[in-house]
Amino acid sequence: MGRIEWAMWANEQALASGLILVTGGIVAVAAQFKGWPFAAYAIAAGVFVCLLEYPRGKRKKGSTMERCGQKYLTAVVKVFGPITRNYYVRAILHAALAVPAGFLLSTILGTACLGIASAIYLLAALRGEEWNPIEQKPQERPPVGGGTIKQPPTMPPPRPPAETRKKPPAELAGQENPIPVTVEAE
Amino acid sequence: MGNWVVNHWFPAVVIAAWLGLNVFLFVYYFLLFDRDKKFYYTRVLLGSALAWARASAKCLNFNSMLILLPVCRNLLSFLRGTCSCCRRTMRKQLDHNLTFHKLVAYAIALFTAVHIIAHLCNFEWYNDSQQAADGSLSSILSNLHQDEESNKWLNPIHTNSTTPAYVTFTTIPGLTGVIITVALILMVTSSMEFIRRSYFEVFWYTHHLFIIYFAGLVIHGIAGLVRGQTAESLNKHNPEHCVQDPTHWGRNNTDSHCEEPEFGSIPAESWKWVLTPILLYVFERFLRFWRSRQRVVVTKAVVHPSKVLELQMHKKGFSMEVGQYIFINCPSVSRLEWHPFTLTSAPEEDFFSVHIRAAGDWTENLIDTFQQQKPKTPRIEVDGPFGTASEDVFQYEVAMLVGAGIGVTPFASVLKSVWYKFQHADQRLKTKKIYFYWLCRDTGAFAWFNDLLASLEQEMEESGKTGFLNYRLFLTGWDNSIAGQAAFNFDNDTDVVTGLKQKTSFGRPMWSNEFSAVATAHPRSVVGVFLCGPQALAKSLQNCCHQYSSLDPRKVKFYFNKENF
Numbered sequence: 001m002g003r004i005e006w007a008m009w010a011n012e013q014a015l016a017s018g019l020i021l022v023t024g025g026i027v028a029v030a031a032q033f034k035g036w037p038f039a040a041y042a043i044a045a046g047v048f049v050c051l052l053e054y055p056r057g058k059r060k061k062g063s064t065m066e067r068c069g070q071k072y073l074t075a076v077v078k079v080f081g082p083i084t085r086n087y088y089v090r091a092i093l094h095a096a097l098a099v100p101a102g103f104l105l106s107t108i109l110g111t112a113c114l115g116i117a118s119a120i121y122l123l124a125a126l127r128g129e130e131w132n133p134i135e136q137k138p139q140e141r142p143p144v145g146g147g148t149i150k151q152p153p154t155m156p157p158p159r160p161p162a163e164t165r166k167k168p169p170a171e172l173a174g175q176e177n178p179i180p181v182t183v184e185a186e
Numbered sequence: 187m188g189n190w191v192v193n194h195w196f197p198a199v200v201i202a203a204w205l206g207l208n209v210f211l212f213v214y215y216f217l218l219f220d221r222d223k224k225f226y227y228t229r230v231l232l233g234s235a236l237a238w239a240r241a242s243a244k245c246l247n248f249n250s251m252l253i254l255l256p257v258c259r260n261l262l263s264f265l266r267g268t269c270s271c272c273r274r275t276m277r278k279q280l281d282h283n284l285t286f287h288k289l290v291a292y293a294i295a296l297f298t299a300v301h302i303i304a305h306l307c308n309f310e311w312y313n314d315s316q317q318a319a320d321g322s323l324s325s326i327l328s329n330l331h332q333d334e335e336s337n338k339w340l341n342p343i344h345t346n347s348t349t350p351a352y353v354t355f356t357t358i359p360g361l362t363g364v365i366i367t368v369a370l371i372l373m374v375t376s377s378m379e380f381i382r383r384s385y386f387e388v389f390w391y392t393h394h395l396f397i398i399y400f401a402g403l404v405i406h407g408i409a410g411l412v413r414g415q416t417a418e419s420l421n422k423h424n425p426e427h428c429v430q431d432p433t434h435w436g437r438n439n440t441d442s443h444c445e446e447p448e449f450g451s452i453p454a455e456s457w458k459w460v461l462t463p464i465l466l467y468v469f470e471r472f473l474r475f476w477r478s479r480q481r482v483v484v485t486k487a488v489v490h491p492s493k494v495l496e497l498q499m500h501k502k503g504f505s506m507e508v509g510q511y512i513f514i515n516c517p518s519v520s521r522l523e524w525h526p527f528t529l530t531s532a533p534e535e536d537f538f539s540v541h542i543r544a545a546g547d548w549t550e551n552l553i554d555t556f557q558q559q560k561p562k563t564p565r566i567e568v569d570g571p572f573g574t575a576s577e578d579v580f581q582y583e584v585a586m587l588v589g590a591g592i593g594v595t596p597f598a599s600v601l602k603s604v605w606y607k608f609q610h611a612d613q614r615l616k617t618k619k620i621y622f623y624w625l626c627r628d629t630g631a632f633a634w635f636n637d638l639l640a641s642l643e644q645e646m647e648e649s650g651k652t653g654f655l656n657y658r659l660f661l662t663g664w665d666n667s668i669a670g671q672a673a674f675n676f677d678n679d680t681d682v683v684t685g686l687k688q689k690t691s692f693g694r695p696m697w698s699n700e701f702s703a704v705a706t707a708h709p710r711s712v713v714g715v716f717l718c719g720p721q722a723l724a725k726s727l728q729n730c731c732h733q734y735s736s737l738d739p740r741k742v743k744f745y746f747n748k749e750n751f
Contacts, residue, residue: 004385004387004388005384005385008380008381008384008385009375009376009381009385009388012375012376012378012380012381013371013372013375016371016374016375020371023299023303024306027303027306027307028306031307031310033306033310033350034310034313034314034349035349056380059384062384065380103351104351105306105309105310105349105350105351105354106306108351108354108364109302109364109367109368109371112364112368113368113371116368116372156693157669157673157692182696182698
C-alpha cells in the first residue's frame with residue numbers, strides 16, 4: 001500500500017460525518033428531544049465541518065477530481081494558510097468538535113464517524129501529508145514558438161498549398177476556407 | 187429509442203421490479219404497523235415512528251438479502267452458462283451486476299437513515315413515557331408488568347432515571363445498531379469512486395467490514411424490544427374499547443370487562459432473509475479459493491515497451507470465449523487482491539493471454555516482479571473467465587470495430603479470432619469485411635497491439651486476402667514534430683509511426699466520412715458497429731448510425747452495439 005494518501009479517505013469520512021451531524025441535529029431540534037441544545041451545536045459543527053472538508057486537497061501524484069463548485073470554498077480555506085494545511089490541526093479540531101455531540105443520542109453517530117475521520121487524519125499527518133489547494137489552470141496559452149510565429153495556422157492539417165488559400169487579413173478576422181471544413185460536433 | 191429499448195429492456199425490468207418490491211414492502215408494513223390493533227398501545231407511546239421504523243427495517247432486510255447476490259461472480263457465471271437457451275441480451279445484463287450492487291447499497295443507506303431517525307424518536311418517547319408521572323395513558327402503559335419476572339411489558343425502558351443514549355448502549359439492538367451503522371458508513375466512504383479508483387486497497391480491505399454488518403444484522407433483532415399485544419390478550423382486552431378507561435383495567439367491577447393488556451415481542455427475522463445469500467457468498471469465496479488453487483503455468487512472460495506485461499498462461503480445463511475477462515491474483519505481490527483483465531488471446535489458440543498495463547500499485551509491483559527475472563516465476567492464480575462473449579461480431583456481414591485507448595484490448599481477441607475463423611472457413615463466421623478504427627493518444631502503451639496488426643497484415647498478404655481487414659489508426663495526441671515527420675515521410679511505403687502499411691491519421695476521425703464511405707461500399711449490407719470506449723464517442727457513433735441507416739430495409743443498415751468489455 002505504498003501510495004495511499006490517507007487524507008483523501010479522511011476527507012470523505014469527515015464530509016460524511018458532517019452531514020450525519022447535521023441530520024441528527026435537525027431531528028433532535030425539530031422533535032425537541034431532551035438536551036436539544038447539544039443538537040443545535042451539532043448542526044453548527046456539522047455545517048462547519050462540511051464547509052471545511054468540501055474542497056478536496058490536491059493529490060501528490062496524479063490528477064485530482066474536483067468536487068462540483070469547490071473553487072469558491074478552496075479560496076476561503078486557502079486563506080487560513082498553515083491552520084488548514086496541516087493535518088495535525090485538523091485531527092485535533094475534529095476530535096474536539098466531535099466530543100460535545102456525544103452527549104445526545106441523535107448526534108452520537110456523528111461523533112463516532114467524526115472521531116474516526118480524526119484518527120485517519122492523524123495517520124495522514126504522521127505520514128507527512130498536507131492539504132494543498134487545487135489551483136485553476138491558467139486561462140491563456142503561452143505564445144507558440146517563442147513569439148516567432150506571428151499568425152499560427154487556423155486550419156488543421158492537411159492544408160492545401162498556400163496559393164489556394166486567401167491571404168489572411170491584417171487583423172486576424174475569421175478566415176474563409178476555400179475548401180469546406182466540417183466542424184465535428186464534440 | 188428503439189435501439190435503447192432492445193438493448194436495455196432487461197435491466198429496466200429488473201430495476202422496475204426491485205423498486206416495485208421495495209415500495210410494496212414499505213407501504214404494506216407501514217400500513218400494518220400503523221393500523222393493526224395489535225400495535226394500538228405501542229402506537230400510543232410511539233406515534234407513527236413505529237411504522238416508519240418497522241417498514242424501513244423490512245426494506246433493509248430485503249436489500250441486505252439482495253446485496254450479496256450480484257457479487258457472487260462464479261454463481262452468475264454458472265447461471266449464464268446454464269441459460270444458454272436464453273437470449274443473449276438477457277445474459278449480458280448479468281454483466282451489470284456491480285451497478286445493481288451499488289444501487290442496492292444506496293437503498294440500504296437510505297433506509298438505514300430512515301430507520302435510525304425513527305428509532306431515535308422511539309427511544310426518546312419511550313423514555314418520556316416512562317418518566318411521565320401524570321397518570322396519562324402513556325405512563326399507565328409504561329408501568330404495566332414492569333415489576334414482574336414475566337415478559338409481558340410494553341415499554342422496554344424499565345427505570346425512570348436513564349437517558350436514551352444509555353439505553354441504546356446497554357441493549358442489544360441499540361449497541362449492534364450503532365456498530366453496524368458505523369461499519370456501513372466506513373464501507374460507503376471508502377467506496378466512493380474517487381477512493382476506489384485511486385486507492386483500491388483501502389476500498390477492498392475496508393469493504394470486508396460487511397462481515398461485521400451481517401453478523402450485527404442477524405443479532406440486531408433478537409432482544410425483541412418492539413412489542414405488540416399478544417393474540418391471547420386481544421381476546422380479553424379490546425384496545426379500541428378499553429382505551430377509554432385505563433384506570434379500571436383488571437378490576438372486575440366495571441361493565442366493560444377489561445383485563446390488563448399483555449405484550450409479546452416480534453421475533454427476530456433478519457436471519458431468515460440473509461441466511462441463504464450469506465451461505466451462497468461463503469460458497470462463492472470458497473469456490474474462488476478452490477479455483478485459484480489450480481495450477482496456472484505461465485508459458486511466456488514478455489515486458490513490452492511502456493511497461494506493459496504480457497502473460498501467456500495455461501490452465502487445465504480453461505476454456506474462454508471472445509471478449510471475456512479473468513481475475514488474476516499474485517500472492518507474492520498481494521495475498522488478497524484480485525484484479526480483472528481482458529483476455530487478449532483468441533479461443534482458437536492453445537494458451538490464454540492478458541496484457542497488463544502499469545496503472546497502480548498492484549500492477550506496477552507485478553511488472554517489477556516479472557522484470558526481475560527470478561529463476562522461479564512468481565505463482566499466478568486465475569479465476570474466470572467471466573463476462574458475456576461478444577459473439578455478435580461474427581454475425582454481421584460487415585463489422586465496424588472502434589476501440590479507443592485501453593478499449594482496444596478486447597479487440598485483440600476479436601481480431602485474432604476472426605482471422606482464425608476466416609482462415610479455416612468457419613461456418614459460424616458471417617463476416618466478410620472488417621473496418622477497425624483504433625483511436626489513442628499515443629501508441630506507446632499499445633505497441634503490442636501494433637505488432638498484432640503488423641502480423642495480421644503480413645498473414646493477410648501471404649494468403650492473398652488483403653481486403654478482409656481494413657484498419658485505421660488515429661493518433662489524437664499528435665504534435666508538430668510528429669506531423670512534420672509524417673509529412674516528410676509521406677512517400678514511404680510504411681507508416682513512420684507504426685511501421686504498418688496503413689498510414690496513421692492524426693486527430694479524431696470524421697465519422698460522417700467514414701460512415702458514408704462504408705455505406706457506399708456496402709449498399710445492401712447490415713453493418714454492425716461495435717465500440718469499446720468513452721460515452722461521448724458512443725453518442726456520436728450512435729447518431730451516425732441513425733443518420734446513415736437507410737429507411738429502405740433492403741439497403742444499408744447500421745446497428746450500434748456498445749460492448750462493456
